[in-house]
Amino acid sequence: MKKLTIKEASEVLGISEQAIRKRISRGTLNSVKENGHIFVVMDEKSENNSYKEEYELFFSFFMDELEKKDKEIEALKSLLKEKEKKIEELNGEVKSALKDNVKLAQGVHLEARKLIETFVPLFPEIGRTTGLKEKEEDDTVYKERPGKEKKKKKKKK
DSSP states (O other): OEEOOOOHHHHHHOHHHHHHHHHHHSSSSSSSEEEEEEEEEHHHHHHHHHHHHHHHHHHHHHHHHHHHHHHHHHHHHHHHHHHHHHHHHHHHHHHHHHHHHHHHHHHHHHHHHHHHHTTTTTOOOOOOOOOOOOOOOOOOOOSSSTTOOOOOOOOOO
């Protein structure tokens, strides 16, 4: 049987001096008071059991925490897969919407060109301010875009 100071007991048990004092006050650690000083009474068996108990408690706590973290990781992986799937769906919707918008814009552009071709000859001042030329009565055609007819010059007689 050994008598250890609180400091020595904390070093042997691997816990703080405050934890030693709390164990003494709870009665979970044997102690004696001599000449106003408190000594922790330990035998070889209690020393080894204390380490073993501490180790088992720590190991049990650690394993529980590890299991919780594993469950959290699995839940987060599942959530990540769901989010990735949703992103793929939304990317597909965006691509489809963009294709539809391009088709719509092309249709609007075609209609606008038709309107311009219709109204510019009726209002010559529009052609002067916008830089558009009106068609002459003599079948002269102006090239405005690739793929359209080239300018035909009227033959002089």
